Amino acid sequence: MTEEIIIAGFGGQGVLSMGKILAYSGIMQDQEVSWMPSYGPEMRGGTANVTVILSDERISSPVLNQFDTAIILNQQSLDKFESTVKPGGVLLYDPNGIVHPPTRKDIAIYRIRAAEFASKVGLAKVFNMIVLGAFLKIKPIVDESNIEKGLQKSLPERHHKMIPENLKAVKIGKDNVELMQEV
């Protein structure tokens, strides 16, 4: 199994940390992982993205231009990355702020109203985990127990008290992801 993912949105939405938790969860189940962020000027107040690869084999290129899954959290990122999803692949997006929804017909498209749920249940800080939950419902590539272990590894100890909230957010994402279009 190899899963090549791009996660893209605004800086501050938790794009990079979502990727990190996913990568750590992969390590917890003995997989090879890579996490390659965009860094530099575009991070400061602009868009941020990270390429995450989980694989049972040694990972070759950490830099890709085609992905199995694109997780998209703003319009700029949708415009930039919709075309990079492999035919038959998955595009998951949060409709918050999206004016022009995806148009591809050869990919599966899912929607998660993560920003809306996050503010409704007062879990704004774990918005990204709602998105992660939605992704894991579509592609259960890591076990729930390994997500918890991944959180323990990637969060500093002083934030461990937030782990139950994070897991609750994952569940909200799993329960509320909507299939918009099959391949």
Add this chain to the structure above:
Amino acid sequence: MMKELRLMKGNEALAEAAIRYGADGYFGYPITPQSEVIEYLMAERPERRTGMVVLQAESEVAAINMVYGGAACGKRVMTSSSSPGVSLKMEGVSYIAGAELPCLVANIQRGGPGLGTIQPSQADYFQATKGGGHGDYRMIVLAPASVQEMSDFVSLGFDLAFKYRNPAMILSDGVIGQMMEKVELQPQRARRTEEEIIQECPWATTGKPATRGHNIITSLELDPGRQEKFNLKLQKKYKEIERNEVRYEEINCDDADYILVAFGSSARICQKAMDIARAEGIKVGLLRPITLWPFPYKPIKTLAQHAKGFLVVELNAGQMIEDVQLAVAEKVKVEHFGRYGGIIPAPGEVLEALKSKVIGG
């Protein structure tokens, strides 16, 4: 023993490896994309863990000269920077090579020339392998292609530097420095005691006992006859390094019609390009130089006897290709593919270049 696995950035792995190797000092100055090295070291407080000194110097020039001083005392000392900062260090590196001192310098390359960009590049190959500073000197240059190697090459670099009393460089880039991968950390080693340094580095300025003469660390010799002798001694040492320390990795080269030659992050991209090509039935192999100096001329020369062509892939306009051309000696076609200024090619672009420039061209 249980393996200690962590998810780390290349820059963090390099910093942690320095503490675990038992390094005595790190002197640096922040610059993107390598600032995590000094950030990590400052946060880890290695002075509490091992007594290692970590100091943010007032400039890159100051940092390399602190390294010069530490190395003169037989200490395991290092610095790191990114391209423009490494240019500033080059005078110091030349002095350190001229004084025959061991040290480790890491360059997490970004695009140039000048201040250039902060995105990844491999455009400092010439600087690292052909000089950089002035005078006839050589630097041992290691090119990590993974976060694991960012960690492992700290100990390899220090070991080689001390074995040959010569500066060693880790020539990495923004991809390997910024990406996170699984890394198996080495166990903590103790820093050397003063007594161990006196024993292992009899050349170091550790304080003169009655039993020996003065140890003088200098790169100055005004008598041309003596300076020529010193140059001959250096050249003899460099020949020995060329004989003993060439390192490289060959993947799928045995039956390959076409060979990709790439180091560092480019080698990772080429590996994927190779996999795609093989799935299409094109027999492609990858030769990855691990030491850029000494360069693996011989294995490339051997591959040139059977391969139909070479594509050298670098994040620059064509630097390592000159060494590949020397090795291939016009037996078969050698072409170059590069992107510059911080642009990283996708594996598909590499394969397209192989098809258009080498296979079809």
